[in-house]
Amino acid sequence: MTFLLQKFNAINRTRTETRARSGLRSPASGIAFTGRLVVVCLLLAGFLGVGSAVAQTAQQQPIILRVGGGSATLSLTSEGASSATGVHHYVLNDGDGVTPSSHTNFVAGTHAHVVVNSDNLTVTPLSAGKVKLALAPNPDQDLTTGADGTNNGTPIEFEIMSSGSPYLMGTSDDNDATGYNEEVTAPHVHSTVMLTVRDKPSMQIKDIDDLFNDPNDITLAYSVKADPVKKAKNWKAVEADGASPSSDMIDVAVVTATLSGTTLTIALTGDARADDATKVWLIATDSRGEYARLQIDLGAVEAAQNYYVNDNKEDDKIYRENDTSTTADLSEINLANGFSMGENTQAVYYSVVAKADNSAYVTDANDASYTIVAPALVASVTQTGDDPDAPGPTATFDITDIRSTGKVEVTVSATNQYKCADGFDGTPVSFVADACTQDKNDDGDTNDEGESIASEPDYSMGASYSFTITVITKTTPKPTDNDIEEVELVADGDPEMVNLADLDADKADAQAAFEDATEGGLTYTVELDKPIAMASVDGSVITFAPVWHGEKDAKTAKATVTAENNLGETFHREIDVKVTHAIAPIVSEAVQAALATGFTLTLNTGDPAMTVNLANVMIPNPADATMPLVLGPVFMNPYPDHGTLPGGLLYVLGVEADFKSPASTANNVITSAMIVNLDPQAAMLKVTPLGANSAVVTLTATNRANKSASVTIPVMVVSGVSAEDAELPTEVELSQNYPNPFNPQTTIDYALPQAGDVSLVVYDMLGREVDVLMDGPQAAGRHTVRFGANHLPNGTYVYRLIAGDKTITRTMVLVK
Structure with a gap:
């Protein structure tokens, strides 16, 4: 199913080895049966480790089949019923249990034909309804319960939809084939989605309505649910302190699944850990309540990089040229706060690079500390540098003096990975003094007495972020710390407004977007980098009106808002704008x-x-x-x-x-x-x-x-003939209608010597317009129209022809 590969970029596809079904009601005959809930750990490829030792998943969803879609054959082993030889009893539509006359080949009511043959269970749907089967090793004997039972039952549930129900798109034959049921229950119809803790904790699946179709309904309703993972009740203590896992299990939500229009968002929660695995179910339901369902097997893996950028990274900073430690926050910036580390992380190395005024002044020191003296400011920088003997616990940027207007760009990197310098070979996993050897002859042989050097930090295998420090004049408009939320528009929806003088009207004080040091008032302009919306400014209020589009993906743009004071000084800040596709045609x-x-x-x-x-x-x-x-x-x-x-x-x-x-x-x-x-x-x-x-x-x-x-x-x-078919009239003509008097229809002929706009209108005797028989361009020639007066009372009516500069009027009489 290529559509699933395209939608989910699946790394691996697998079938859940065991389904845990809800228990089945015993037959009316009184034969005892207790459905054993089969709960197993879903071990996807590569998903082994501590997480799987603590967490378990349970799947309790029925198998969906479709009338007319052919038979579906399931492996009893994969369904957790490897020892079963037949069906002990079945239940129809949540009713009482029924013992079949044959435990291996029977028709379950009017809904399905069931065959058990060796390790295979084959079900052929006949009509819509629910069918629950109780498989057992000895189906003709009473069922037993418990771990040591010799005839425990394994329940399997089917929901059979009619041939007019929704269906999954992208199967080999879609809904028409007799092989549809076989394909949608086969392993490759399930998709495995891998999310990476921290690095890729969420993903979006767009246009979910492309995954389903329905032969009858133009509109399907979509819903989604995510199964929890069962973990030991004390799983956090196991993780933090190495405690022994409790035998008591609890449901833990490790993933959320939400729908917004036709976009499904799947995201790991804070309780998700590497090796967790669960399922997300996407369901499309029609107006009759029938549905199709897509199973998404989801797993979490550990991030590839030990160091990653978090939400505490430094934002751009703006100071005035007269700022001091008493007028602005010039405290030392702890650059290390912008990074978080994964498990088993070794000593970290930091690198800080500062560039001033578009690289006109550059400092890239390897020392553990250095000072940058830029036109705009003076700052003291500490970093690990490339000294392997001094892996530092932090990196800082301390502004000691603000001098004049200008910019400084700061980039900070963190890593605990190592490499060899260019021209040296080796695969270091830590700092080693002689880890890298020079290949003097450049022949791949490092045994030719080349120089040996120490390994060095590999910042390309770590993480980095950048921020800018800008120094402006004493009076330039300065962006405040008040956030401007992203403007979200629907392409055929209403405009949205942003008040730059008060970004949050719910707060008592005005939340301005800019600080006006002159107090002389600010004027604003706005410009979008992409024409996805129209923006206009009225005073301090920007109105964003969407431009219609029907493309699947949302369109995004940056709106640059420029504030100008009464001295002509300007500064700007950006607003994110997003326009999702229209809803209506x-x-x-x-x-x-x-x-x-x-x-x-x-x-x-x-x-x-x-x-x-x-x-x-x-x-x-x-x-x-x-x-x-x-x-x-x-x-x-x-x-x-x-x-x-x-x-x-x-x-x-x-x-x-x-x-x-x-x-x-x-x-x-x-x-x-x-x-x-x-x-x-x-x-x-x-x-x-x-x-x-x-x-x-x-x-x-x-x-x-x-x-x-x-x-x-x-x-x-x-009614008319063209100039090629007959001689053209020499003047405009309007004939008397016929028949006249008439009831309720009559015919009117008229002639045009040349093409042009024509008006033929009927009025009552009070001059009120009652019908327009012609109003528009018409070819030269003779023409006929019919006038129907079912809606009019008896009386005399006037019809008037206007063609070119000539007007002709006649009367007609309606007698019913």
Whole structure:
């Protein structure tokens, strides 16, 4: 299943060796049975050690099968029932136990055909329902209990879904195959996700709706659960003091699993340790309560690096040029606080490098301590340096004097790994005086009396972080310590505002983003490095309005906010902006633009049916009839890739007309003017002209998020001949309607000597508009329209034709 490899970057795939099932109710006959909960430690590849000695995992989830998906064959050994020879009894839908007539080949109610053959259990689903099997070594004898029992039962539970239930995507034959059940219960359908303590404690699986599909429901509901790990009750004492593990076990949550839209986040908790292993279950449920489920086997491994950067690392610092120890915090900075260490860590080496004013002044000393004298400041630095005899417990940066404006960039590294210098060979694991030998002849032979030197710290195998110290003038706007939270937007959601004068209105005092030393007021500008949102400033308030997008991954940008004081001095700080994809589909800009011009889909009577591909609309080009205008899809959908639905959308047709045939259906509407047919599976709309009249067609598209968009298209059928088929009229003509009087429909003919905009409108005798028969461009020639008056009372009506600079008016009488 390549989709799982792509989604999870699985390092190893495995099948849980034993499932622990809930107990089964005994048969009504009174034969005793107690389901033994089989609890085993899940030992994934490479997951051996102290953690597995203390922690255990239990899987109590049923096996999901699907009607029409063929048989599923399970190994009794892998199911913890290696000694079983048959089924002692079964339970249907949580009812009473039933003893089968044959313990190795029987039909469990109407739900499943069960066969036990040697070490294999084969189940063929027949209808939806729950089936629990009690496997036993001697299925025709009473069950026993306890560790020494000779006929203990092993329960296995199945939940059988109908053929219309959700299913996992990415299997060889998806839901259509008779091999679906075999594949989803096979080892490779389960995915193993490795998370690394500290280095990679979490991961995201995006677009989980791509993992499932459903033949009936456009919308599936997703849920997730994470199994706890069983650990000794005193497991923390075992870890801290080496105490003996208690026999009492408790559930410990070592992983959290959360859903946000279509993104699943899996994260190790603070109680997770290397070698812990558990499962995360991702479930997709349809409107009938049927579901499909993906099992994710999850394990934790130790970080590769012993030293790593923690949340205590130094942030950028800003001082004023007149700051002293009494006006600012110039206390010694303990750089080592930014690192944490793993288990069995040896003596650490630190390296501190300071660069001033874009490397114009550089210090990279190897001494245990040195002084940096930069234009902006003077500081005393301590570090381990490259002296192997002085592995230091700390590294510090102590500002002793602030001098003038400027910047100093500080990079600090930590490691307990060792290497040989370039040109020397060796594999040191600690400091050794003669660990590295020079290869004088460069022939790979280190026995040719080359120089031997000591190993040195390998900072590339450790961790590092950097921060900047900036010195500004006495009056320059200075960023405060008040945090500006990330601005999170939804592409079709509401704007978000940030008030730079008060970042947190819930607090009593104003939480400004900048300090104004002049007290003369600040003005602000903002600029995004990527056009994912529109930003505007009104006073101190920035408004971020999202730009629509339907891409799967969220878009991120940096917004640089610049504050300027009344002296023209400026400083800036950044705001993180994130825009997740839209939820609802929209009508594409090209289609909106075409409809905004008054576009009407016009056909002539006698024309062949017009078919419109809703996924790629093309309309006639007035400038070149041989080159249609390509508008693209009618709708833009942020959920485009889902099963068989074109563009991930379900289309619904609506037609307004003065007459609809009783033979009309939801997707095939017959009016006096046309037949409008929609094929939702192909996203094709077909209009077949019948007679001169009009209708209004509305298309609604709904995506998997159950969000919709609609577009309304006027459609008109006219009767007319082109200039090639007949002689063109010499002037504008409007004929008397026929029949007249009429009930309830009548026909109106008119002629146009040349192409142009035409308006044909019906009014009552009070001058009120009652119907628009034509309003838009039309070809030269003779034309016919039908007027239906079912909705009007008896009386005299006026119809008026305007074409070019000519207006013609006539009357007609409706008598019902």
